[in-house]
Amino acid sequence: MAEQPIPRKRAQGRLPSKGGPVTSYDVARLAGVTQPTVSRAMRGDRVAEITRLRVLAAAEQLGYVPSDAGRSLATRRTNRIGVVVADLRNHFYLEVLTAFERRLAEAGFQVTLFRQTDDEDALLSQLSAGGVDGVALTSLTLDSRLPRALRERRLPGVLLNRETGRLDVDVCVSDNVAGSRLVAERLLELGHRKVGAVFGPADTSTGRDRALGFREALAEAGVALHPAACREVEYTHASGHDALLGIVDSPHRPTAVFCANDVLAIGAVNAAKSRGISLPEDLTIIGYDDMEMSAWEVFDLTTVRQGTETMAATAAELLLRRVEDPDAEVRRVVVRPELVIRSTDGPPRP
């Protein structure tokens, strides 16, 4: 026998469907073309119109759906974006996630959730495994090495709502200093001089900057913030709740309390309710974020609107841009906050 031709690894003669999922080979066989032609037809590459129809008909008949895994491997793209969130039960992140997801879905991307854990290395590994084309970080602490690491691995990333000191990746944040100044100015204007605050964690940019702007603006007006009327807590409902109770029970009970976000503020409003404290007659409470819930009648919370939807959509935009062009210049977009006056603020009781 003469020398065998090198055996084809897999030509048209591939085994007929082995019961597994339908592949492009199955479609090719039925349509009487080769697998690459199926690939091209499915994605709108150039094929003759008549061929395209044959392929699509065959695909339809077999219920063929191109495999994500195969496509990802070949294209090095997953059309999936990771969103890292610390606590999904925080309603603010929910609103962020919703707006973010909506924009990405329009662009044909899916969202995969990652929980922020203490173990940044483990998280980084998960993110680096190639399961996502880009990453949005929403719950960073200031000292996080994550943005840096993403940049080094050339994995597109965007910081949403919070930021770090360095500008390693694109960022979209509210001008937290300016926003909290608005609150201070409002309180001063209303005549408050005994002021308290429930700040967020100092190791977050929002926690730090909202405290900074607030303190600065008060200081400029000669108003001091008594330590006994201040708390620094995690951004949770329970923390806001407990912090407010501590503040109103302190010997330096203020006439107004600024809460560094609406989750805290709503916790505080609930605490006030539990003590029979009327807002704004007995106490003024102002929040930050303007969550959807804050406008509900039972709260009707005066707060700082930062345009959560806009922020999320902008972040999505930044991320999509970077996925397309990894070498685009790094940008930092700041949205302008605005005070929304509702009914939890008023002049201090004489």
Add this chain to the structure above:
Amino acid sequence: MAEQPIPRKRAQGRLPSKGGPVTSYDVARLAGVTQPTVSRAMRGDRVAEITRLRVLAAAEQLGYVPSDAGRSLATRRTNRIGVVVADLRNHFYLEVLTAFERRLAEAGFQVTLFRQTDDEDALLSQLSAGGVDGVALTSLTLDSRLPRALRERRLPGVLLNRETGRLDVDVCVSDNVAGSRLVAERLLELGHRKVGAVFGPADTSTGRDRALGFREALAEAGVALHPAACREVEYTHASGHDALLGIVDSPHRPTAVFCANDVLAIGAVNAAKSRGISLPEDLTIIGYDDMEMSAWEVFDLTTVRQGTETMAATAAELLLRRVEDPDAEVRRVVVRPELVIRSTDGPPRP
């Protein structure tokens, strides 16, 4: 020249790293082993201890992370679960998602979000693309063909919170008939005879069954539900809000209103607040779900607890089981609801 040996597709002689991401071949070269050995070492397959250490050291040095796409293609597993949600802004689904995600994360699975759209075929295609090992459906309508389609494609699925008529896939739901009966019984016990309701969509199992149980129990006591005091609406805050206003403005204003879920109930409580209606003096409102928020002081909502966390965790369990064993018997788990009496219910005003 004699016949060439069949050229190796890719032996150790593979091109040195081409700048792309680090692969198992890169690690193999550095560790002085072959790629399969790297694969085995990384996953804890049997390799000599000394080899494992060499491989891990090389991986560490290169910052190697196994590629999800490659692994998925080879194993036909993604370690990813899809969750289909209609509206992420619904706080109830958020709680479901949180609990579900937590349980899955423990099992090493990630969660990818899919939005329920009108186009079930498109959704099915997305789900079938192999991007996920299983699917949880949370926002089904009764006539959805999705569960059936999943079964046909042998894609593991679980219905969470809502169900369809057929038992095509595993299900975990609350006993909605029993739960709503509890509400009716409570209202009767309090002495209400003029009763209203804000029901959910009749094309959902929760909407249908909660209406059913409620009506039945009232009817057994000889109490009729006047149509003018009833509404059937989407499960949104705004719907609950508007529905309550319509009901209290109707000529048949009831003394108590059952809302088919807490999202509706909280909308209703807000509406009551906006009209200066005191709860429970002027009106009794009872919800269903016992969301976290419902216990807040400003609401303190009497409602039906169905153990959302348990339900989500159970659904996760069912799904994981089916991923492991696609031929396991189909199960339907029903959780027992329980009435949680807080402060929005009371006797009717004499």
Add this chain to the structure above:
DNA sequence: GTCTTCTGTGCATGCGCATGCATGAAAGGG
């Protein structure tokens, strides 16, 4: 009618990892 573009499709191959099988080395048994 010949020569040059296009166009449509097939062929070969790679993406990164997992795994059945073969092989050689080390360990154990008599």
Add this chain to the structure above:
DNA sequence: CCCTTTCATGCATGCGCATGCACAGAAGAC
């Protein structure tokens, strides 16, 4: 000391798709 096991690793290959290249046929140019 030889033969049988066991163990560790290499080899070959497949998973499903995308894509550069080659090639044949059609269309156009002259």
